[in-house]
Amino acid sequence: MGWPRTRRTSSCLNRYDTEPLGSPHFPEAPSGAFCVSIGSALLALILLALLTAPVALHAQASDAVFLPDTVLRAAGVPRVLILRANPGGVAALRLSVPLLERPAEAGVGRMLAALSERRMEGPAREIGARVSAQRTPWGLTYSVEGAAADIEHLAYLLRLAVEEPAPELSTLERLRAELILDLDRRAESPGDRLLADLRRAAAPDLPSLAGSHVSLRRLETSLMRAVWRRSHRTSSMSLVAMTSVDPTVLLAMLQAPGLPAEDVAPPFDAADPGDPPAGPPPLRNWYGEARVDPSLGDPHAAVAALLMSQHVADAGPGVEVGVRLWELRDRTLLVVAGAALGRRATATLNAVVQAAVPDVLLALDPLMVREAVARVELVYRTRASTPGGLVEAVGRGVDGTGRASGASDYLAALARVTAASLTDYLNRLGAPVVVEIVP
Amino acid sequence: MNVRNARKALLTVLILAPFSPLAGQSADYEAVHVDQRPRTPLVTIGIRLPIGSERDGSGLAGTAWLLGNTLAAQANTALEPRAGITVDVGRSSTLFTLSTLPEQWRSTWSTLERTLFDAELDPDAFQQERSTLSDELRFQRGSPTLDFEQESVQLLASPSSPWARPTRGTLESIESITAADLEGLRRSSYLAADAVAAMIGAGVAAAPLAHRRAGVSRSPDGPGWVVGTRLTLTQEVTSTWISFAYPVAGPVPRNALDFVAHLIQARLSTVPPDPNRFGLSVRVIDAPLGSVITVEAAVAPEAADRFEREIQRVVSSLTEQPPSADFFGWDRRRFRAELLLTDSAPERAVARITSDLLRDGQARHLAEEIWEITPQALAAALLALGEPRILRLGPDLEGNDIP
Numbered sequence: 001m002g003w004p005r006t007r008r009t010s011s012c013l014n015r016y017d018t019e020p021l022g023s024p025h026f027p028e029a030p031s032g033a034f035c036v037s038i039g040s041a042l043l044a045l046i047l048l049a050l051l052t053a054p055v056a057l058h059a060q061a062s063d064a065v066f067l068p069d070t071v072l073r074a075a076g077v078p079r080v081l082i083l084r085a086n087p088g089g090v091a092a093l094r095l096s097v098p099l100l101e102r103p104a105e106a107g108v109g110r111m112l113a114a115l116s117e118r119r120m121e122g123p124a125r126e127i128g129a130r131v132s133a134q135r136t137p138w139g140l141t142y143s144v145e146g147a148a149a150d151i152e153h154l155a156y157l158l159r160l161a162v163e164e165p166a167p168e169l170s171t172l173e174r175l176r177a178e179l180i181l182d183l184d185r186r187a188e189s190p191g192d193r194l195l196a197d198l199r200r201a202a203a204p205d206l207p208s209l210a211g212s213h214v215s216l217r218r219l220e221t222s223l224m225r226a227v228w229r230r231s232h233r234t235s236s237m238s239l240v241a242m243t244s245v246d247p248t249v250l251l252a253m254l255q256a257p258g259l260p261a262e263d264v265a266p267p268f269d270a271a272d273p274g275d276p277p278a279g280p281p282p283l284r285n286w287y288g289e290a291r292v293d294p295s296l297g298d299p300h301a302a303v304a305a306l307l308m309s310q311h312v313a314d315a316g317p318g319v320e321v322g323v324r325l326w327e328l329r330d331r332t333l334l335v336v337a338g339a340a341l342g343r344r345a346t347a348t349l350n351a352v353v354q355a356a357v358p359d360v361l362l363a364l365d366p367l368m369v370r371e372a373v374a375r376v377e378l379v380y381r382t383r384a385s386t387p388g389g390l391v392e393a394v395g396r397g398v399d400g401t402g403r404a405s406g407a408s409d410y411l412a413a414l415a416r417v418t419a420a421s422l423t424d425y426l427n428r429l430g431a432p433v434v435v436e437i438v439p
Numbered sequence: 440m441n442v443r444n445a446r447k448a449l450l451t452v453l454i455l456a457p458f459s460p461l462a463g464q465s466a467d468y469e470a471v472h473v474d475q476r477p478r479t480p481l482v483t484i485g486i487r488l489p490i491g492s493e494r495d496g497s498g499l500a501g502t503a504w505l506l507g508n509t510l511a512a513q514a515n516t517a518l519e520p521r522a523g524i525t526v527d528v529g530r531s532s533t534l535f536t537l538s539t540l541p542e543q544w545r546s547t548w549s550t551l552e553r554t555l556f557d558a559e560l561d562p563d564a565f566q567q568e569r570s571t572l573s574d575e576l577r578f579q580r581g582s583p584t585l586d587f588e589q590e591s592v593q594l595l596a597s598p599s600s601p602w603a604r605p606t607r608g609t610l611e612s613i614e615s616i617t618a619a620d621l622e623g624l625r626r627s628s629y630l631a632a633d634a635v636a637a638m639i640g641a642g643v644a645a646a647p648l649a650h651r652r653a654g655v656s657r658s659p660d661g662p663g664w665v666v667g668t669r670l671t672l673t674q675e676v677t678s679t680w681i682s683f684a685y686p687v688a689g690p691v692p693r694n695a696l697d698f699v700a701h702l703i704q705a706r707l708s709t710v711p712p713d714p715n716r717f718g719l720s721v722r723v724i725d726a727p728l729g730s731v732i733t734v735e736a737a738v739a740p741e742a743a744d745r746f747e748r749e750i751q752r753v754v755s756s757l758t759e760q761p762p763s764a765d766f767f768g769w770d771r772r773r774f775r776a777e778l779l780l781t782d783s784a785p786e787r788a789v790a791r792i793t794s795d796l797l798r799d800g801q802a803r804h805l806a807e808e809i810w811e812i813t814p815q816a817l818a819a820a821l822l823a824l825g826e827p828r829i830l831r832l833g834p835d836l837e838g839n840d841i842p
Contacts, residue, residue: 062541065480065641083478088806090783125710126769128776145783147776147806242478374540375520381480382523382538386783390478 066407078237087244092387099139107211109135155253190282198290285346288337289432299414300425318345482544482640485789493602501608522547587680595726635796661729662686667826679743679833686825687730695820715742761818
């Protein structure tokens with residue numbers, strides 16, 4: 001059979017501040033049993049919430065795909081958003097847990113995610129389910145996807161995912177070594193260093209999710225447990241589920257994961273663990289600019305990134321430039337960065353990067369913007385075209401905005417992007433943060 | 440009908456046409472399958488034509504590939520950014536997959552149909568595709584992976600079969616192909632009446648068409664051969680490729696064959712993964728001689744003997760002792776999850792459904808049908824496997840050859 005081909009028309013990358021471990025994980029032995037009990041008081045609360053929390057159905061028909069059919073809020077249980085699915089197909093669940101790390105704790109979230117994934121993988125393989133755990137800019141997400149008929153087991157996998165970590169020492173050390181190796185790998189790559197420097201300059205108050213050598217070396221089981229206890233509060237969790245199962249039954253299957261709510265100290269009381277070590281000198285000149293959008297989820301950013309990537313696509317021989325849209329906890333970065341070898345090519349690189357936004361502003365016309373909007377929408381919808389992709393899109397909307405309609409609102413706002421509004425958006429971004437790495 | 444009524448009727452048609460659920464469809468297909476998925480944010484449509492590289496003329500290998508890719512490029516130019524087209528040109532069929540915004544599925548489908556069946560071939564697009572393909576083939580010349588692919592496909596067809604030609608042709612053959620060759624193949628073979636289509640999305644609809652008679656397979660019943668063979672090809676390369684091709688005797692339900700392939704893959708996929716195994720693929724192939732299950736692995740040369748024995752052992756043990764009782768139940772459960780998850784990606788689903796339509800005249804309903812597979816049906820499918828044809832390509836490690 002021949003290989004299917006797709007065309008790549010630009011070098012635009014959408015990136016979220018998510019840094020999962022890239023190494024293979026080995027599963028543990030299957031264990032545990034199902035539990036489907038729920039108290040009558042809780043049931044009453046849930047039913048009351050179901051009756052009193054109708055979802056706004058204001059979106060266009062095709063955007064309604066991203067709107068939950070049911071939003072459930074009740075004391076002592078996660079917020080639940082149900083996307084009703086056809087019975088008999090695939091079910092997908094995504095549980096998100098807000099997490100703020102102290103600077104000295106940087107990297108704990110990634111470690112918790114890696115441990116959780118290992119706990120889930122063995123039991124998931126028993127039923128052919130897909131599982132993942134990720135560190136996002138807002139916290140941790142645990143996702144499971146499998147046959148709808150296996151919904152009880154999928155819920156059980158989520159319960160496993162949010163269990164208190166109790167790693168063996170060897171597991172902890174192996175994971176820590178992988179995280180430190182990942183840091184070293186990034187330090188050795190000038191492209192990654194440039195991005196890390198731009199992020200640090202544009203968001204100095206946000207610790208890196210990747211952690212630092214100092215924070216990772218301090219990472220012990222006791223610290224992980226403390227962070228877990230602080231973050232894994234049942235009432236702060238959000239569950240997005242695509243399933244045909246009744247929400248109350250689903251909650252009963254999950255049996256209130258995590259811990260009951262209690263007051264938690266604010267997590268900003270530790271010293272910064274310091275800068276990462278310098279890597280080897282690069283061979284080429286690297287130059288990058290980051291513009292800070294102080295908001296999250298503004299679709300102008302994606303449209304602008306796409307248009308900028310088209311403008312820098314033909315930078316010239318020997319010049320490599322890319323555009324990256326980078327969502328952090330509370331702001332969005334529009335990054336243009338690249339590399340070049342030699343004085344003339346470096347001058348071209350700097351000029352191309354510096355002109356990326358002004359060139360787009362000069363060239364903006366309504367047709368170009370309409371086409372870019374359609375392309376962004378197509379990409380957004382393509383990512384959400386599977387049940388797992390859809391709960392991820394809806395879940396990210398909830399995590400980023402706090403609203404059940406976050407994903408649908410994004411599409412509605414995208415449809416309103418015009419040449420005039422994009423001009424206004426780009427003009428409001430302000431001066432860029434600049435970083436340069438020279439041989 | 441008087442003039443006033445005729446005008447009224449025409450006006451009604453003009454007004455209603457854009458709202459008709461069938462407005463996007465201009466061609467009559469051999470079969471159309473509609474899968475309503477209310478929670479799908481895109482509309483995905485697959486059109487599969489029974490035209491593949493086996494239809495390439497002598498000395499013109501690559502014609503079908505270039506035709507499919509040229510038409511896809513033309514369609515992409517016409518449709519971007521509202522929709523995207525991908526194409527997969529195989530040995531006996533070509534699949535065009537359209538992914539489009541929901542509000543535009545009718546117009547984009549219509550554009551794709553016009554491009555495939557009516558529009559003039561764009562000579563610039565043809566030249567561009569040929570140039571790209573030429574660069575690819577030049578870059579990959581001498582690749583042992585391609586050598587292995589070309590040799591292993593020879594196991595599944597008679598020596599002179601056009602089905603076994605390289606799908607993308609050769610550097611020499613594609614230089615000989617002209618736009619007229621593409622147009623000739625298209626005029627003679629790109630017929631909507633021979634094609635099948637599958638649509639997935641919310642609110643999609645198609646004309647109710649007469650489906651072909653169910654259960655009529657276009658593949659011969661097999662087995663393709665009764666005596667197994669073993670061929671070793673020596674190349675000074677750093678990996679060894681192994682292929683086992685098991686012929687299937689008699690008509691075996693597709694779900695059962697897919698289940699067998701799933702079991703072989705699962706049994707060979709150890710956890711943690713063997714570091715000496717670089718790749719593993721188990722597939723069901725509708726070959727000219729009949730259905731075949733192929734097991735292909737890329738391994739470290741020093742581990743090749745062990746993997747070859749392991750493949751034989753896994754298939755033999757499954758045949759001699761098919762899963763039963765609870766083991767069968769768990770295997771079937773995993774198989775169902777794997778298929779449903781694969782099918783949950785609309786582009787994968789339209790590929791599977793259009794293959795079903797072309798092969799059997801109807802699409803499988805996976806969730807129900809997999810549940811209906813019995814231990815006896817699985818055992819029968821395993822027993823239908825014949826003697827394998829084995830191919831091995833890799834370096835000659837002295838003294839390690841299997842006698």
